[in-house]
Amino acid sequence: MDNISIARLLDETASLLEIDSADPFRIRSYRRAAEAVEQQTTQLATIADDPKQLLAIAGIGKGMLANIQALLTTGTMPLREELLQKYKPTMLELLRLPGMGPKTVALVWSSCQVCDIDGLEAAAKAGHLTKLPRMGEKFVTKLLKGIEDHRKNSSRFRIDKAQQHADTISDLICAFPGIDEITPAGSLRRGRETVGDLDLLVTGPACEPDVVSAAVEHVAALPLIDKLIAKGQNKVSFTLRNNLQVDVRLLPRASYGAALQYFTGSKMHNVALRQRAIKRGLTLSEYALLRLEDNVIVAAASEAEIYNALDLDYIPPELRENGGELEAAANHTLPQLITRADIRGDLHMHTEATDGRDTIRQMAEAALARGLSYIAITDHSKNLAMTNGLDDTRALAHIKRIREVDAEMEGKIRILPGIEVDILAEGALDLDDSTLAQMDIVVASVHSHFNQPTEEMTTRVLRALENPHVRILGHPTGRKVLGREPYAINVDAVLKQAAKLGVAVEHNASPARADLNDLHLRLAKQHGCKIVINTDAHATEELDQMRYGITQLRRAWLTPADILNTQPTAETLLKQLRPKP
């Protein structure tokens, strides 16, 4: 059983305990343990017989240790089984409906024997629910609509799509006079790969309490609103046509920092932060950090003030997951996280020669405009026929052209000749070694034949790494992001082998093609892998997707020193890569 499954079972147990009206603090312990397990880079299954290592994880104590060991050996645990005697697993689905919390789920179960969505819908339509306490017409109407929405669309949105919506809406809100600043908070600000909804925090003179109502009206009347959900004193909630929910909050400047801190989360980070505040005789809310004894404001206008008042260094949003960042901030040992400006080159991109849209020259100029010092052109090889992949003859002609354009750029930016070769069965590559020998950058990637067994795929990649011309492993995990089917591969083995052979592993910055997540990246660092970050751009504007990849590196606590293409020049970079044979 892997960590994700353990975490899911612990979290489900927490939900079942809630339905069972158990001690809220016990419930929290299960949730906290689930989050902690999810954040581990080492698989718990591999350290199950060493209790010390498990107990060292914050949030895992004696009881949780026993639970985890039971899960690993039997696939379940006594408490979970006990609860499932009383309740049904489908009741967990009910908790996802708006307005349905643990108490209500327990109520409909005990009074109507309803345990799933279909049953709940039927009971609501038959009028059984209005007989229950605290349930009236309004509740039932909202519930039926909630069920409809849930069936239609219960998915999350990829970060780049959410960012685009955030940008569009921000521009529209900014048109109102007296708005200075709009910041997306929540998981978008923390850089999660997907977001459930959009939180936009707005401030400026127009947001002061005495005048804010006009700005609220402006927001509530935005043309792109599909359904207006709520309009309060300083908050507007609505959905877009694609069902993305947007919460806009208009806040006075004086408490903007507290609000930003609060609405950025994560929830667990905030809980831990408030516990810290209490220990210092303070209390933290979305309005301010206050002294408990006399309610005097200690900090509110900026996040930095708040963290500093709690004896912490400023914590970047990407680290706010309650994964050790508070301890590091207290000890002044937070890493100097990598920024976009640290990236000097991009070693994976395509041109019109295969499935890209723009020319070598256009890609180079676009990269130059974005401040890069070097790039590699790595078009596809022949096995990817659908991309018009290059055979040996065309590949050699292409790098000749790349060298010409490199000369035309007169040293303003270096363009390295490269190729993205396809890994075939048995780990063979689809171009001759003599061709690869001409390339500075050889990215070897698994593209097709995704449905092979894990062992076969892993063997393939491990063999391909042995080809001495391969300098970068592309798509190292083939991971699933919102719907794209992954290919199964033993990531741990592949990363270890890449580290041993000195092959760099690629973090694909594009959210659509992201292969490594923050946990994979931490694992790669642990194994001593060389790591590069590339956009895999198929058009000039896709070079901007570097920002999303950087966010993932930051979430993994990585610094410029952990990434190869922070090297200042193409020459120093090439020295860091596996030496050419």
Next chain:
DNA sequence: GCCGTTTTCGGCCCGACTGTTTTCAGTCG
């Protein structure tokens, strides 16, 4: 169920909103 710079026992985060209420429980972020 976890945890310890007041504690191995007694704590454990905060406020708004909603629908249904004559004072609040439950949900949500």
